Amino acid sequence: MATQNSDFSDLLHKASGVQDFLRKAVGRLAKRVGSDACSLFLYDHVSQRLTLRATEGLNPKAVGVISLSLEEGLVGLALREQRVVRETQPVNNPQFKLFPEAKEEQFRSFMALPVFKGSTPLGVLALHDRQDKGFDEAQVNRLRDLASSLGAALGDAQMLFDVAQPPEPRTPSPDGPVQRAELIRGRATGDGVALGQAVLLGDGPGNAYLVLPPDVSFHETKSSFQRALKRSLEQIEVLQKETERTLSDVASLIFSTHLLMLKDDSFSGTMESMIGAGTPAPAAVVQVVNQYVEILGKSPSPLIQEKIQDVKDLGHRLLRNLRKIDHPEGDYSGQIVVAEELLPSELVKIAAQHAEGILLFATGASAHVSILAKSLEIPVLFSDDKALFTIREGDFLILDGFSGVSYVNPAPSVTTQFRQLSRHHKEAALQASAVHDKTLTNDGQAIRLLANINLLSDLPVAKRLKAEGVGLYRSEFPFIIRNDFPTEEEQYKVYRKLILEMEGQEVVLRTLDIGGDKVLSYMPPTSESNPFLGLRAIRFSLRNISIFHEQLRAMLRAGHGHELRILFPLISSLDDFREARGHVEDCVRQLAEAKVPHNAHPLIGAMIELPSACEVAGELAQESDFLCVGTNDLVQYLLGVDRTNEAVSNLYTAYHPAVYRTLQRVIRAAVNHDTPISICGEIAADNYMIPFLIGAGIRKLSVNPKLLPQVQNFIEGLSLRNCQVHAEKLVQMGSLAEIHSYLGIEAPTKP
Numbered sequence: 001m002a003t004q005n006s007d008f009s010d011l012l013h014k015a016s017g018v019q020d021f022l023r024k025a026v027g028r029l030a031k032r033v034g035s036d037a038c039s040l041f042l043y044d045h046v047s048q049r050l051t052l053r054a055t056e057g058l059n060p061k062a063v064g065v066i067s068l069s070l071e072e073g074l075v076g077l078a079l080r081e082q083r084v085v086r087e088t089q090p091v092n093n094p095q096f097k098l099f100p101e102a103k104e105e106q107f108r109s110f111m112a113l114p115v116f117k118g119s120t121p122l123g124v125l126a127l128h129d130r131q132d133k134g135f136d137e138a139q140v141n142r143l144r145d146l147a148s149s150l151g152a153a154l155g156d157a158q159m160l161f162d163v164a165q166p167p168e169p170r171t172p173s174p175d176g177p178v179q180r181a182e183l184i185r186g187r188a189t190g191d192g193v194a195l196g197q198a199v200l201l202g203d204g205p206g207n208a209y210l211v212l213p214p215d216v217s218f219h220e221t222k223s224s225f226q227r228a229l230k231r232s233l234e235q236i237e238v239l240q241k242e243t244e245r246t247l248s249d250v251a252s253l254i255f256s257t258h259l260l261m262l263k264d265d266s267f268s269g270t271m272e273s274m275i276g277a278g279t280p281a282p283a284a285v286v287q288v289v290n291q292y293v294e295i296l297g298k299s300p301s302p303l304i305q306e307k308i309q310d311v312k313d314l315g316h317r318l319l320r321n322l323r324k325i326d327h328p329e330g331d332y333s334g335q336i337v338v339a340e341e342l343l344p345s346e347l348v349k350i351a352a353q354h355a356e357g358i359l360l361f362a363t364g365a366s367a368h369v370s371i372l373a374k375s376l377e378i379p380v381l382f383s384d385d386k387a388l389f390t391i392r393e394g395d396f397l398i399l400d401g402f403s404g405v406s407y408v409n410p411a412p413s414v415t416t417q418f419r420q421l422s423r424h425h426k427e428a429a430l431q432a433s434a435v436h437d438k439t440l441t442n443d444g445q446a447i448r449l450l451a452n453i454n455l456l457s458d459l460p461v462a463k464r465l466k467a468e469g470v471g472l473y474r475s476e477f478p479f480i481i482r483n484d485f486p487t488e489e490e491q492y493k494v495y496r497k498l499i500l501e502m503e504g505q506e507v508v509l510r511t512l513d514i515g516g517d518k519v520l521s522y523m524p525p526t527s528e529s530n531p532f533l534g535l536r537a538i539r540f541s542l543r544n545i546s547i548f549h550e551q552l553r554a555m556l557r558a559g560h561g562h563e564l565r566i567l568f569p570l571i572s573s574l575d576d577f578r579e580a581r582g583h584v585e586d587c588v589r590q591l592a593e594a595k596v597p598h599n600a601h602p603l604i605g606a607m608i609e610l611p612s613a614c615e616v617a618g619e620l621a622q623e624s625d626f627l628c629v630g631t632n633d634l635v636q637y638l639l640g641v642d643r644t645n646e647a648v649s650n651l652y653t654a655y656h657p658a659v660y661r662t663l664q665r666v667i668r669a670a671v672n673h674d675t676p677i678s679i680c681g682e683i684a685a686d687n688y689m690i691p692f693l694i695g696a697g698i699r700k701l702s703v704n705p706k707l708l709p710q711v712q713n714f715i716e717g718l719s720l721r722n723c724q725v726h727a728e729k730l731v732q733m734g735s736l737a738e739i740h741s742y743l744g745i746e747a748p749t750k751p
């Protein structure tokens with residue numbers, strides 16, 4: 001339980017490089033835990049050895065010299081058995097290994113604690129004290145708290161150690177295949193339009209490396225490089241502050257690797273010496289960046305792989321600042337990023353750096369990248385057209401989200417048309433739609449409209465468009481976007497902000513829904529052959545209790561003094577539900593014992609997303625405080641159709657007899673038990689489904705906040721009586737064809 005500010009972000013910002021950061025971090029740890037010495041051993045996954053990287057109190061000359069395997073010493077034992085090792089007179093322990101160069105003999109008490117980033121082991125913290133009374137429980141807890149925050153920052157430092165060698169010059173090969181594309185077709189995330197010059201960031205053929213821009217000048221000197229470096233540093237500091245303000249839930253320390261690298265001698269220092277020795281500044285930037293890309297690319301660790309994009313990003317910024325052209329921010333304004341693959345965290349960084357749009361190779365796309373792109377309001381076009389790889393740095397691109405097409409170097413008349421369209425689109429988006437406080441059918445039935453929130457940045461729209469609460473907060477986004485687990489404290493801040501901003505209106509916090517297509521880059525890859533049927537959502541939480549408890553405690557603390565609703569995703573039985581609720585009770589007890597302010601009586605709900613939950617909907621309705629039907633998943637599990645698989649997209653439909661009948665049964669079960677029920681899947685905003693839902697008894701819908709005005713407008717034209725007749729008719733129909741003809745819609749075409 002994080003009870004004090006145990007953050008290391010201030011040190012990350014102030015440090016002059018990696019070594020300096022680590023030294024200061026161990027100094028702070030020793031002071032806060034109250035020990036005479038503190039040392040950090042980092043673990044190398046390839047050699048499987050722990051190396052002393054920083055110390056406060058042991059001989060500094062031992063740094064980089066002492067190295068041990070997991071079979072050696074009490075430090076190795078702590079990581080091998082993943083536990084705290086505490087000893088008084090450690091020399092008496094047979095596992096103790098003496099390193100004379102460390103000058104350890106003077107200490108009588110010892111404690112070692114493994115450090116993780118998520119579930120990836122990063123190293124071990126070893127504490128020593130001259131007194132022989134040992135370390136007490138309070139010190140262990142304090143160290144645990146600090147170690148979890150340090151873990152987040154350490155991932156970046158570890159990466160920089162992996163790239164210690166001086167770079168050898170290499171020449172990137174920007175040449176792509178011969179066939180040049182003029183038009184690329186794909187699928188867009190929204191109806192936005194973007195125009196700009198291409199910047200290649202992906203790992204596709206021809207652009208795995210940073211490329212020299214076509215308009216580069218080779219006359220830059222060492223002093224212009226130093227100016228560009230200083231400017232880049234200042235810009236990233238501003239950017240970090242700005243993103244923390246606007247995207248506080250997902251962007252904490254998101255640019256920390258950039259800052260650390262810019263200050264690190266083996267990165268910017270090497271560039272500077274190369275320039276001093278006669279290499280033109282842009283070439284030095286490209287060569288050092290590509291050296292990093294090459295070395296990082298060899299690492300099997302997904303955490304390190306992820307840093308490749310950071311390094312290229314930084315190279316891009318340095319080059320732009322070196323060119324001093326009309327880009328005062330050195331960022332992606334006026335540019336469209338072309339990439340083969342993007343992690344959610346990379347998408348956030350690119351959007352924060354003002355890219356106009358993103359063109360992404362389709363196989364790199366995932367459902368959460370497109371959900372996120374919508375929330376970040378950046379147009380993204382996914383395409384599996386290999387012609388994407390023929391795009392060159394500096395090509396002029398238009399990305400048209402209306403038709404799902406991207407134009408490469410179009411004629412000036414086309415560009416003029418799209419510039420106008422883009423201007424109109426932006427103006428229309430700024431006009432606030434007229435929305436009423438309450439939504440009523442034309443015969444007076446109130447229907448409550450709430451918002452589905454993915455990022456805190458969705459909240460202002462929800463409030464402006466008068467959402468009557470948050471019907472679903474997808475808590476996984478801060479987990480997916482960042483590259484490590486958010487701490488309890490960080491989660492608490494997000495949930496608290498959400499509850500306070502909604503000013504007394506209902507807020508439903510859903511516990512972590514990862515697995516399926518929502519993968520965490522910092523968790524070891526799973527070998528599940530059916531991830532949607534695997535360790536997903538509540539199943540993941542029930543298997544990872546410490547992660548679950550941290551989240552529940554953060555939610556309970558955030559709900560202090562307010563009504564709090566906690567929702568479990570993918571419940572498959574009453575037993576799952578009871579087990580999950582039991583953990584809420586455990587956390588309430590923990591907080592009460594620790595005298596931490598919290599909400600001791602949260603309302604607990606179950607998501608109905610599985611056919612099995614539908615079969616026990618009555619029992620779930622009886623035991624829970626509310627039900628929420630996640631129809632996006634329910635449809636896929638009822639019909640056996642993967643919601644993310646394009647090949648079967650025509651079979652994924654809610655206009656199916658099984659869906660209507662199941663929904664009717666579930667709604668009836670809830671109504672019979674007087675348990676509030678809402679719909680929070682996409683069908684809640686679908687004009688073909690809303691009359692059925694209202695007719696079947698639904699009084700609460702939770703939708704993408706941007707759709708609130710159109711949903712309200714549609715409902716205001718409906719009569720409850722007609723909806724009831726409509727719903728009764730639909731559940732009588734036994735075939736898709738009959739339903740299509742009744743609704744007046746075409747059968748979806750096969751892909």
Ligand code: PEP
Pocket residue numbers: 472474513609629630631632633634680681682
């Ligand atoms: C759903 O399944 O309908 C739902 C709202 O959850 P998600 O889309 O986040 O899986």
Ligand code: MG
Pocket residue numbers: 569609630632633
């Ligand atoms: Mg779902």
